Amino acid sequence: MLPLPPENIGRSDFQSLASVPNQNIKADSSHKRYFSDLEPIGDPDATSLAKRKCRSPVQDQADHCSPANRALLGGKGMFLQRMKAAGLSVPPFQCVTTQVTNALEQHPLDSQRLEPCFPGIGDEPEAEISLANIRERLNALLPSEQTRRDSWLAGLANFIVSDDFYEQVKDSEAARHIRDHGLSTSGPLIVRSSGINEDNYGDAQAGKYLSEVQGDEDILRTCLKVMASAYRPEVCSEGILEPMALIIQECINCLHGGVATSFQSFDDDTLRVEFTHGQPRGVVAGQSGNRPHRIDIFRKEGADSYQYFPGTISSHYILRKNNNGYSETRIDDADAQSNEVEQKLTDDMIADLRAMVTELEKLLLCPVDVEFAIDHLGNLFLLQVRPVTRLSGGMDFAMPIPKKTLAIGEGVSEGHCTGTLWLAEEQAADSMPGGAIVVAHHAADWMLEPEFLKRAGGFVFAEGGFNDHVAIVMKQEGKTLMLAGGQFAVVAAQVGQQATLAFARFKGEPGAFVVAGDLSGELASHGSLSSAFSDVPLPGAVPSRDDLSPPEGTFLNVTSGFQWLTDQNARLLAFFASGGGLDCLANPIKLSMSPQRAELLAEIRVRVNRLVQGAEAFLDGYHTFLLLAGKTDDDEVQSLRDEIPTLCNRFEALKQTIRSRLESVILLLDNGKNRQITFHQWLTACQQLQSSLQALNPKEAEQVRSVHELIFALHWRFVNALAPISQLSGQGKLSKDKKITCLDYTTQRNPGEKVPLLRPSSKALIEKFDCSGTVVIMDDVLIVNLELGSHLCLIELLEYAEGGKERTIRLKFSDQFYKDDGVDTTAKLKRMWFLVQLLKALEVDENADSMKLSCNAVAGGIIVECTRIKATENMQDAFEKLIVVLRDMCNVDCKMQYIKVFEGDQWSFSSLAQRLTGDVAAEADRFAFQHCLFAMYYEKHFSYSPDYLLLLPDHYQQFINYAQRFEECRNKSEDDYRQILMSNEITEETRREFLHHLLFLDARRTALLVEDVYPDLRDKYYVIKPSSYSYRLSFEVPPDLWLSGDKETFKKALLKHGLQYGSQRVRNDKDLVLPIIAERQENFEFAGEKMKNDKEVVMIAVKEDGYLLQHASPEMRDDENIVKAAIADFPVALIYASERIRSDKNIIKMVIDDSIVNLKCASKRVLSDREYLLNLIEKHCRVFNYASDELRCDKDFIRSAIYRNPDVVEYLSEKTLRMCLGTGSASSQQKNQPENAEGRSVLCNIL
Template sequence: MRSCRSPVSDQAADSFPCNREQVGGKGMFLQRMKKADLPVPPFECVTAQVMNALAQHPLDTRLLDRYFPGIVYDPEAETSLTSIREYLNSLPPSEQTKRNNWLAGLAEFIVSDDYYEQIKDSEAARQIRRLRHELDRLYISQPVIVRSSGINEDNYGDAQAGKYLSLVQGNEDILRTCLKVMASGYRSEVCPEGIPQPMALIIQQCIHCRCGGVAMSYKSFDDDTISVEFTPGQPRGAVAGQSGNTPHRIDISRKGRKRADSYQYFPGTISSQFTLHKNNNGYSEKRVDAVDVQANDGGQLLSDKMVSKLGKLVKKLEKLLFCPVNVEFAIDHWDRLFLLQVRPVTRLSGDMVFAMPIPKETLAIGEGISEGFCTGPLWLARKPEAATMPQGAIVVAHHAEDWMLVPEFLKRVGGFVLAEAGFNDHVAILMKQEKITLMRAGGQYSALFAQDGQQATLACARFKNKPGAFIVDGDIAETLATYRSLTSVVFDALSTKPVPSREDLSPPEGTFDQVARGFQWLTDQNARLLAFFASGGGLDCLENPVKLSMSPQRSEILAEAKYNLKRLLYGAEVLLEGYRAFLLLSGDSDSPWIKPPLAELPQLNKRFKTLKKTIRSMLETIRLPLKADVEGPLSTVTFPEWLDTCHQLKSCLQALNPEKAEKIRSVHELIFVLHRRFVNALAKVTLASDQGRLSSSGSIKYIHCAVSGNPNEKAPLLKPTCKALIEKSGLSGRVIIADGVLIVNLELGSHLCLIELFENAEGGKGRTLRLKFSDQFYEDDGIDVTAKLKRMWFLVQILKALELDKDADSMKLCCNAVVGEIIVECTRIKTTETMQDAFEKLLTALCGMCDLDRDMLHVDLFEGNQWNFNLLAQRLNGDLTAEADRFAFQHCLFTMYYKKRIHYTPHCFKLLPSHHRQFIHYAKRFAECRDKGSCDKSEDNFRKLLMSNEITEQTRKELLHHLLFLDAERIAPLVEDVYPDLRHQCYVLKPLSCGYRLSFDVPPGQSLADNREKVKKALLKHGLQYASQQLRNDKELILTIIAARPECLEFASEKLKNSKKVVMTAINQHGCWLQYAGPKINDNEEVVKAAISHYPRALVYASERIRRDKNIIQMVIDEHIDNLSYASERVLNDRKYLLDLIAHNSRAFISVARNLKRDMDFIRSAIHRNPSVVKHVDEELLASYYSTEFAGS
């Protein structure tokens, strides 16, 4: 081992340098706070230089043997901690265990008398004591605490909170306390790759606290509150996270309100607190358990004035660090507030969003502390069994303990569920930093005891844009992954995607010699500039400025954004100049049509110049506070103002209001305006320049651009069949035809649908077909945005099914949420004919999209039916051969016809592969079956069609799943026909499952006796229609279900529908349920009388025999004569009986059989029996009656 001798006499440097390398993260921020006159307790910094002097102090190697057994060194040579550390670091990875053991020995040696005696009289030791005496000079006999201040501690992006010790000086030399803290940096668990990190120390006055805790200026990206957590006594009770406490919490609103009621208090659960005790000449922190919670009511610990003061200080700290902050505070017994330390917040929740609600069936619901999800066995925390904990286990514990936080244990953990925990303590910070899911379960914690070893899924995230946390039975990780709204934008890292250079953004020489060439460059430049706004386009950091502020690379990211922004502004300037050059191709600037566009150019230039000045000013406002992270902000701007400026800059770049775009309030609006201008000018420039000719057909204008001097001009790419399709579409637009180029602009609202065909596209892509399809997401046209997004998704699926990329490279898809656009591109197409065929398919598909958004509004394609551009991008890149995507596409086709959303067949559907056309065919057939009568009859019709030989087994299963999703009541009884292995089994289907596999609330293969409660719970929730035939025939179960949900009688077995007891259970709740009884019960007088006793209309469901029983009929007409209509047809044709009834009540005539109502003899008899009948007789027949009667007289 190399020996080392270092002089130490020059190590006592100035104790107040302000850089991280000398005073560490904690020391640097403390000095910034002191300089800003914030209430920081007096402190001194033991610099890294002084600590390094201790590490380099020569040691007597004879005292090292018992700390480093087996180590080889020269016994005659002097050595030091530094040389020992370097030796350990030189060991190969295969000797990691030996390194860890010797590191532990090194930590033990540092706190030993052997080491202390050797260094106690060193210059470094004397410097440490002088610093301690400086504090005594200011405040005699006050306690002090020694805190670590690692060089990499409390950094942007890496907090390392709680990684090292903080110790109150006891009845000992301050040097010993410092050595204990120093030794905590030599533990193997805190040494990445076995290398202890450089460390400084803070000696700080320790406050006698009435209460203390930690404040966090943001809880999540979507949050607008300052969260303060605190406990009685020393801050450690709230800060450490291993005390079994859920701290009291106060959320302070940022909404600008100044009243004391602008915060909300949430009481915690305090089971212990820490107090400061005097020990002879020193102090110690003592833990006191079983605290009287009532005596320490958190609501009384912080006054309104204190809450207001704390909120203001937190905002000042945000300005100091220019990011969300985590600050430890203390309040002494004289109600004085002290800020003990501050660090940047490194992780916030809000990145993980699922387009689904929290499941209704959960094992526990709690509060998410660390975002994420995981699946694994539940493991009740038991320290003696920690080594045998299953990999990926979800640890269930009352609170976090030290043994759970060691790296070896955390590597095997899937997630944590704790009864008591804080949002802002060291454990919470560690879990967020390590991306380990953590949920606080509170009172629901005990519900998990009985689930030990059970496979479960834990999730803490946002569900349907609301924060939530839950744990459910089983593995739903795949489901969660399916509904996760993945963000492709990385807001807090440097971009890996190159942006166009100045050369890329400048037109090549000769571009504006030709109309076709100039127009093509303008079109391409438009696309290049819009790409800046897409994900990965170079300006992503403005999407989430809070996240940007937390990044360790924030200055570099903004420098990169500035570079990209300069490119965007340059590109926009060149586009404006290119538009002018394009106009001048007409040759005559005095032409009446060209004067107005040329005259407006100075105004456009002026507006853009003003906009550029505003953008540059905003960018500098954003960059200035972050230019000197080491020295602190150089700006008077507050953090909220900085965030507002970021949002305003984003708006100045990306905002678009097509109706007011002429005002050029954003770069996007300039691009939009110029695009519209040069497209509209194309025809006139082409004619005026004599470089082409115009033709038109309906609303389509054709611009034939000639390229002079090209003897090899090829046949145009526009085939007659494609031309006919364009004209048949009924859309307005322009078609630009040039040599090797075809550009079709079809108007779709304020934006354009652009199709481009190139024989030789840019970047060596060869023959290329490209579609840019946008929609009107920015204005209210009465159509739901979700429906428009579904249409975009469906268009792409149609193109995939039509094999648009046949004989080409794979189809490439891109989404630009800012523009509301998708881009579909097929490159390196083998032949011109293939490209033309693909173009024809594309046109056919686009023509089929007209108004399809309205048809798709109520078509559910994915579970949760959540849609946004982020989800669209994720779903567009799905694989039609994958089950979920195949189900969604075929379900869309099936639903349109089964639910009769459309009554026509778009031509593009006829081009689909035969399997998809079959789905459309059978959807129509099943719709006919559904419409052919009663539910029972339609069930038979469905079975006959579904089980017919014309349908293959695979198709039969797929059709069943679509029908189950849409019409479970009719289709569920057919499940066992299609899946015969399910016969005679107990199961409950899961409703609305999107896929080609049966999903179960209660799976088959289990007995009803073992799962009765689970079955009952599922059926009461979803209904009996999802039950197996076996369950539908279980009388005891059905009685239970019908007692709670009588409408479920409809789905009981035929046997039980003829059970008097079962039917009476339903009828006793309402007579209407007689409609679902079997024929035997419908013919039971007692049952029918019970039904009609409080619902006379139930007579219509009775048997023919009972409906002609005049005694029973009398019962219903006693309630109201109109109930006569429910009697049998035979009774309603009984002249004598009916005339007797009419004699008593003329309204009886209304219910008589139709033929009697037109029988003049019957009408005459009825009027003679009761003249009031004339009010109910048809006017024409009544006139005939009168003419006959009076003619006779």
């Protein structure tokens, strides 16, 4: 195995990982100045390649990863220098800096010799023409001159590689510099591009420029070929030509070559190695039709293992000597699998790769993508490295992979798209439909051109790699890519059809598939919205130390002290909110890959320090607040004072922990000099720092294991301390009514002065609460803190709010998610959403600027704020609405857990924030809110009418009234629904709204009303979707599709959703209905009247489920064969037969042979037949129970029944027996009874 490099692995500076803006390095008019102070950058060495060591004789700045060094060496050169300085095994190389390439561009050219490439340029008045001059002109062209610009660029690219340009520059100082300071070797060389923005954080630009092996030509010519690749129109789509350095590197004659990537997703640190026999080009480019051999190395602490996956290698590249130079020659393999065993890497090679990649992660402190070579002696060389720019794992759907797919493959680039499957053809590229899914055996150059990529929706290839140039480009461009492998032919067979391509996580597991049709709506509704942080720092958003410190005199009285503590609590919790600057710690891998990671980490350092300072001021302020009680023996206050030293000690220990973890996290800012931890250790440090800041265990918050726990503990304490401190300090008036404590700090007012913020009517509303709470009244502030079951709310009325908000009302509503009260988190989040929608419906903000909403997942709450309210009275009105609403919110979460608010109904704090503050359509919000109201009353979630209903506008109250009326129809027929729905009292728009809510909740009863509400759909074939979560009908099969005669599509839709969603014509079409009933008999209930009278259809249904006889027509229920088939399956079905058949004693015998209980299904005429029943009673005493009411009250019948079967007395009440004794004698009765000795004896005993 190769020895590990030293622990101190390189130098970087504060800007080590900042991105570099596009910039042009212009030369002085005298191009010779570039060589006055220039030293060679590299390591000339004639020693054999295997024995060479990469020394660092270069300037110190060349080892830095700063913008200046990137501008000089380019991205590739900068990272190669860092790898070399770290002692890693890099082939000898030489950097041709941007100064040198710029000098070539500044070299004066003969304008006449440019004429063939640029007609008319010889007529220019300028005496001196150079590439730099031409480039400046190109950059100055207007966007409308794109065609001209592209033509000139193509001309420039061709001119640079021409003999003409070579002849003009070959004797220049720049050319001599390239030759004189090249590598001293007769072995093969490769020239690589090193653009200043190439291999950047967040922008890899993989494969954008050429790499070229030196042939038997001057090394200058090879350099010019690579340099010319920067002028191609397809790589200059943004209109700016970027400066480029060049790398001249020893070219390894490879036994194996490939790429290794250290992470596969945000939660998968599998090290994936892809390789092939020969040169790395066979893997790196991704356009050879190969599926590389693959090794997945699973990096678990102390238990590394790996798995080998053989690839399909149809071609590979070898290094071949040609005359005085070399070339990479393609070798096509006749048998792609024949040499699989020989192509495996050895255990030592795999261990070397794992060690090298781990060191590169440590060097760059992020996931890395490295190109490697293994020579024929088994030596490992690292050819280049770049930061990984995109990882999957940010897209999750709460749904399984569909059962019916065209293909399931391996995902490469995450995402999803819907479009036409289009078979790739370069000549027809311009006619490709926009958003199409490109289907090809493998990638090709033309598919990566920017304009084509913009138009394509996604890609399905048969073969390819996971981390080649194609894969990297697709990930950066956000294009979904799947490798279909053996299922490619199935996808290709569907070319021209609409399909959906997706690669993401489905129910927590990664998956990639192609499915026929449009699945975009279902995916959108089941998507889990991530809480990804922004890569853009937030300058100026950090509170100052003064902002977090109490002004002088704050704690001279209770009111100002309490107000400051309340405000400080909010200020500190704001650090944990989305956009508060600390959320990027939740995804440290993404942070490490960010182009602005240095700035983000610098911001984190400032914010963490401010948070700690603010928490310290909070603790000091709380201590001072307790001292306002003066000397006291009060047990409650003294207990709080006694624990102050403990809280202070715990916080001091926490600060030390935070300081240590923060130092580990901000290693990116230390110039790389003291970096002693691996990348994985850095990730752990980020997670630990976040825990020290934000973790919360409310039950043990006093342990102060995080800043959040300290904030939580202090808030609870100062709120509860307010009452005793006020009483002991003699400040304010203390009163208590039930569980509400009221503290009044208002000053004495003269008649006519401003009235208190708390009106008597508001106070009465608060007193109705059966909960604990505190009310603090000041001259210009009212604070109401209430504990409503498992949720908490704080309402503030501020006459002069902070930040110039003026008159403001603010609600902070949070839930104690850590408490197990039998209601899941989803229902609690739904309640928060419903609360906000209800406040909007109540127009709480009608006299304010607007309603502002924010969410704080760490604090478990939302904040609703209305600012710049016009008048105090308006603010008091809004307050009373809030009080009424909050009182009725107590158990709404219990109701909401049964209501699907949005499609998919997936909830998290991030999705709540998206729905409250994002771009959710107002129409979607309106439907969802009204549907909640409708469901609550239609499904009787409320046994009472909440008080807030009286505050809603009239149209909402009418809406709820109709929901209650529809509820009364639930046990009635569809005609009862129709009578209400089609009433002239309801407008057409409202009628349609009601229909959509009814379809959503009770399609079984109401789907047949669609054509009443939408008369234009009558006599048409269609199938509607169960719910579109909107006030628009959504079709599974639209009305116009019937014209194609595709009945199979209808059958699939009806089997999927049910016959009730078909139109009247569909439900009466035997060709459609019969196969549906045959497969799913329960659909017979929704068949049309014609089908319910069709003997064949009815017979198929009742033979499988006799219960369905109840839905057959009267004629079919009078058909003996139909009824016999039904009772053969379900004897009780006789009750649905006609009166005639229920009177047929032969059929009755069939059902009572199964169970005498079934006699109850017989007709009234049969159950009134005295002799028939007495004959049955003789065998079954229970028959007496099913006799008609008249017979069961007939004394003679009762006595006869007892004679026939004495056990009948078990079914007789004492009252009935006494009735039988009321008339007649035993002897006279006996004369009329059959000779039954046991019966006579029983009757005599009874009488």
